[in-house]
């Protein structure tokens with residue numbers, strides 16, 4: 001029987017589920033909800049693919065189209081939250097992050113390893129979100145010029161586990177991820 005008060009083991013579980021999401025498309029952490037704040041202060045949430053998770057660096061990575069609304073929002077306000085509900089582990093993972101936007105020469109190496117079939121996600125004419133008169137009145141550019149990498153530096157990780165009795169803890173980068181329990 002594992003100790004329910006073991007904060008370090010709880011954090012290990014969170015990272016295990018996160019890193020698995022990068023490698024295994026069938027796990028929940030593969031598709032986090034990525035929430036930003038629009039330039040006029042409104043919340044914006046959307047599904048993304050988790051492309052990287054590094055416990056040692058304290059970062060997760062998301063790839064996107066440089067013309068998308070989220071990039072505009074992140075330029076105005078670099079805060080983003082990623083949220084995962086991992087049904088298998090009965091675990092909600094909430095990451096509060098500060099995002100660095102990488103483009104062009106900084107991501108040229110990564111662009112080379114984006115499979116041909118996945119490049120369609122980067123670049124569109126007109127830009128994503130533009131109103132159009134017909135459903136298919138757009139062209140996909142599949143262009144490295146629009147390939148954008150979002151490096152999300154994690155400031156805090158909140159874990160909430162719905163195993164009876166429920167557990168919830170917050171781990172912060174600036175307290176060396178030591179963690180503290182709170183009421184679920």
Ligand SMILES: Cc1cc2nc3c(=O)[nH]c(=O)nc-3n(C[C@H](O)[C@H](O)[C@H](O)COP(=O)(O)O)c2cc1C
Pocket residue numbers: 031044045046047048049050062063064065068069070071128129
């Ligand atoms: C399963 C799934 C995975 C997605 N993965 C990504 C992704 O990795 N990056 C991305 O920018 N958009 C992804 N999208 C599309 C976004 O949810 C969103 O529609 C798009 O990025 C435009 O968002 P924005 O206008 O708020 O920037 C995905 C959507 C789904 C349903």
